[in-house]
Amino acid sequence: MTHVSLPADLRHAAERAKGFMPSNEGAALFDTAYVYGSLGPICEIGTYCGKSAIYLGAAAREVGSVVFTVDHHRGSEEIQPGWAHHDPTLMDPRFGKMDSLPFFRAAIASAGLEEEVIAIVGRSETVARYWKTPLAMLFIDGGHSEEPVTKDYDGWAPHVMPGGALVFHDIYADPSKGGQAPFRVYQRALASGDFKEISTEGSLRILERVDPAAG
Template identity: 30%
Template structure:
C-alpha cells in the first residue's frame, strides 16, 4: 500500500560495502525533498556494514538484514530472491527509486524527478542522466557525463540505455509487473535472445504496460570500482557546502545570437535527417557536423564504417556548408556481425539486398550530399593501404570487436595532422570498443580527450 505522506521509496541493496555505503546514504539524506524513506537491504554482509548504517540516526532509514546471502543460497540450492524485491515488498512511497551502495544521488534528484513524473502523469517510469566516474587501475579519476537517449522499444531490445540509479517509477507500475528476476543473470525475453541483467528486464517489462520517458538532466553519480575523488563540489565527503557567491547580473553574452542560430541549425538538420535509419544519436551527429564544418586544420575527412549513411550525411552537410573537404566514406557495405539475419541488430535492408550500398546512396541523394561523398567499397585495412593524404578528422565506427577497432586505428592514425581530431563511436556501450579506446589514450599521450557526448568520444592530437 502507498503511504501518501511518502513521495519516494529508495531501495538500496548492499553487501560488504562498509567503506562506501556511508557516502551513498548521505547523498539520500541530503535531498532537498524530505518526504522519502531509504530501505537498505543488507545481503548478509560479513563486514561492519550494519554498524555504519546504524550510525545514521534518521527515522527515514529502514534497515533489513538478510540471514543468508542470496547468491550463495542460489549457488547451493538454485533458489534465492533478489534483495531489491525485499525492498519492493516494504516500499510505501508513490514513486520507487534504486540506489546501489556505491552510487550517489545529486542533492536535487528526488525533487527534480518527482516534479517531472508529476508533470507527466501518464508515465510509469522516467530516467535521467549521470556523471560516470571511473578509477582505472589506480590511474586517477575519470569522470564524464553518461548521457542516455530517448526511450524506444527497439533500442531496448539491443542494449540497456537506462542506468539503475537514474530510475524513478510509480508504485503502481511495480505492483503491475511484479518483481525482479532473482539473481544477476541474463534474462530471456520474448522476441529477443536475451535482455541481460535483471534491471534491464524489469524496465522492459514496465514499458510494455506504461509510458517511459527520458529526463535529460544529470542527477546521479554512477561509480565504477572504488572512486574517492569527485570533481563535483556537490559531493564534499562531509557535505560542507561553501557560501554561495553573491548574485551578479551578468552582461548579455556577445555570442548569444550565434548560440541561438546553432540551436536552430540543429533542429533543421534533425528534421532533415530523421528519416535515415542508423544507430547514431542525433546529438552525436551534430557534433560530427560541427567538426566537419569548423574543425581546425587542413586535410581530409575520413569515415570508417558508413553503414546506411546517417553519420556520412551529418559530416557531409557540415563540410558542404563550409565549402570544405568532401567526405571519404570507407565501408565494405556488408554490415557487421550484429546486422546479419537473426542477429540482435538485424538490418532488413542488408538481409534483403545483401548490401547496404544502394540504400546508402539513396540516403545521400535524399539530403543532396551525394556529390560531396567519395565512397570506398573496401575493408578499412585494404582502403588504408593505398591512402596517402593527411586527415584532419577521422571518424571510427567500424567493427565493434577489440581487434577490429585496433586494426582501424593502426591503419589510419598515422595520417592524422597535428591538432587533428579522431571521433570514436560506441565507447562505454560496447565493451571491446571501450577497452581499446582507454588503452589507446594510455599508450598515446599525444592524444587528449576533449569531449564526451553519449557514446561519442572526441580526442585531439597534440600540435608539433
C-alpha cells in the first residue's frame, strides 16, 4: 500500500507489547494509517495493552496526525478469568478486575509515542455519543461478541469522513477459526453501500467510505 516502512524501533516496541495482533497485520495497519492519517485523526476502539496503538501511532507521527484510542481497560468478555485469552498479570487485586491501562501507558511511553497516542478511558458507546470530530480512519477491535461490536460500529462508523477508512480486526468467514460477530458487522458495513473493501491482510479488512462527491 505504501513504500514507507515501519521504523525498526517502533516495530520492536509493538512486538514486545502484550496483545494479539500478528506482525503482518500490524504492518498493514501501519500502512493504512499512513495513507489515511494525513486526512485527519485516527480512532481505535479497543486499546488493551497498546500493541496496535503503536502501529497506528508510528504512522500518525510520520504524517502529522494523532490517534485517539478508546477503552474502559477492564477487559472484554473474551479476556476475563476462565476464558482462553485471559492474562492473570492484568488482574488488579484491589478491585478484583482487569486493568490494562498501566500496561498501555508503559508500552506507549517506551515507544516514545505519548504525543501521538491519546488514551480515552471509558466505554466506547458513551464516548461515541458525545464525539463530533470526523475521522480519517476508524479501527474497530474492541469486544468481539455481538453486542459490543455492534455498538462500536453503530456509534463510531458514522464519524468516518467520506474517503476515510474503516478497518475491522478478527474477521473470520469460517466459524471454526474465530467468532462470527465481527464478521457479521463487517458484512453489514459492506451491504450498507456506504463502504467498499480496499484490501485484506490476515484477519484485517480495510474498507473505505464511499465519497459521493467523487462521482
